[in-house]
Amino acid sequence: MTLVPEINGERLLGRLDAFARIGATPAGGVNRQAFSVEDRSARRLLAELALERGFAIFQDGIANLFIRREGSDATLPPLLIGSHLDSQPTGGRFDGALGTLSAFEALEALEDAKAETKAPIEVVAWANEEGSRFAPGVMGSMAFTGADTAAWKSIVGSDGASLATELEATIAALPEARLRSTGMPISGYIELHIEQGPSLEKERMPIGVVTAVQGTRWLEVSIEGTAGHAGTTGLAYRRDPMVAAIAAIHRLQTTIMPLDTSARLTVGRIAAQPGSINAIPQSVSFTVDLRHPQPERLDAIEAEVREVCAAEAEAQHCTATIKRSFDMPGAAFSPDMVKIIEDAVSSLRLPHKQMISGAFHDALFIARVAPAAMIFVPCRDGLSHNEAEYVEPANAVTGARVLLQAAIAAASPR
Structure with a gap:
């Protein structure tokens, strides 16, 4: 008998703690800048967790990391869910990591329940979203959507390191991941992220459904x-x-x-x-x-x-x-994907509000090639890019529950 997929909140919160120890700072934040030793360690841990569950893992030429759970129809392009693992030099433990680990928890919940989706679902950890060590940021999603990356080969980081050298070392550090070309057809993309602002917390709203990025x-x-x-x-x-x-x-x-x-x-x-x-x-x-x-x-x-x-x-x-x-340029998200998320929120009987994101995210670029939208959860005092960044455990689990329901609907269209 197929079980109803459910987020394992204890497992998710434990994973957030485990990843927060990689690059941990004395003030409680993380320093896990793109293509660093710490970034490679986080990628390694996620890959090992995926292999333990029998998922296939891939990476591309810009070091985007993909974890694939097959669907019933192998001819369909996958639905992507995820975020990033890299951080600011004195960053918080939830920015990016919450979305990536919630996406992986959604995959595990489906696997635990032996639930089937029509389309494959892939968790993605986008490379260098923050851009703190190597500018520009959102490199992974830009490359995925066809940006010209030729000039990036000569980029030197804030610490004097060569991007080309560090990127090569990052890819080589995960030989278990099969190499695939950068960019592929996808059916859609959903990203869970902390709001990075105070409005949800001030309004005591557990979920923001993001309709656009300015x-x-x-x-x-x-x-x-x-x-x-x-x-x-x-x-x-x-x-x-x-x-x-x-x-x-x-x-x-x-x-x-x-x-x-x-x-x-x-x-x-x-x-x-x-x-x-x-x-x-x-x-x-x-x-x-x-x-x-x-x-x-x-x-x-x-x-x-x-x-x-x-x-x-x-x-x-x-x-x-x-x-x-x-x-x-900004982007309006897909109305269909926004509705999928809102329906998921309604099915869980949660209040929500529609929002426009003031920060840019990987979803901004993916929206240019596939239906995309975002889910926001509150963060304490709106703090982000700050070691004091904090998300209440209940809000983290709630966001993951919405992501799971939305992913099931998006990967199994009627």
Whole structure:
């Protein structure tokens, strides 16, 4: 008799603890950066767990790791479920790992119940989602969906390591995994992830059903003035780029987000040259991270940033130069896949809310080649990319239960 597949919460939480010990930091987080020794150890553990259950394992040329459970119809493309295992240098134990290990638990639950799905289901651990050691991030999903990776061969990491060398070593460290070409037809993709924001926790909502990922654009602003002595240069003679930069940032912070609740504007880095305490800077540079779900609004916000920076620079007799360094269009997820997840939530009698993701994830790229959607669970105080990142055990198990039900429905269409 076939049993009803059920998530084994104790097993899932134990796996989260086990993986958190790989690259553990003294403050309770993890340092498991992409293609590192720690990353290889996590991949090794997941592969060994998969082989113990009789699942087939594969990896591709960018070190995406796949764990396959066969379906009743071998001609159907697989459904992918998963996330990533790499972390920030001082990252949390749930970012990525929760989605990957919940996906593996879903496979185990199906195996425990001897349940059959029509399509195969594959757990995927995407390579280098974070991009903290080797930029850009989301390398694995970008390569999977056909990105040109030729330039990546020359990338050097933040620690001086060669990406090509570390990638080769990572693939070689798992010889049990059969090598497959990067990219293949899939029937869909579902990713479970922590929200990385406070709204679900604040609203006491156990599940967020993600309908889209907002677009992201990075700008590098440089304002040029004239270096001068701090004590001898009067106001009338100053061409001070720091004054212009501060004025521009202040104007943008008081208009962009207050007037558009869907907009995000962040100045994350600022530097002055020559950087002397007693000298007017020659130049000031800063970065601007822009995000919005609507591409036309993102264009309008960028135009406003350019206009404001130019105006404030001119007011100080300086010049402003702005370069776009990164542009990642957003994506709307498949309505059909969103409905599958919402039906799974309803079948478990759980409340939920629809959400737009403010962060980009591997699902953003997979949505361009197959039906995809995401499930969010709350994290304490919205903290992520932080060693204090925490997900209540009950919420972790609930997310895995939704993922299991959604995966069964998506892999066995009526």
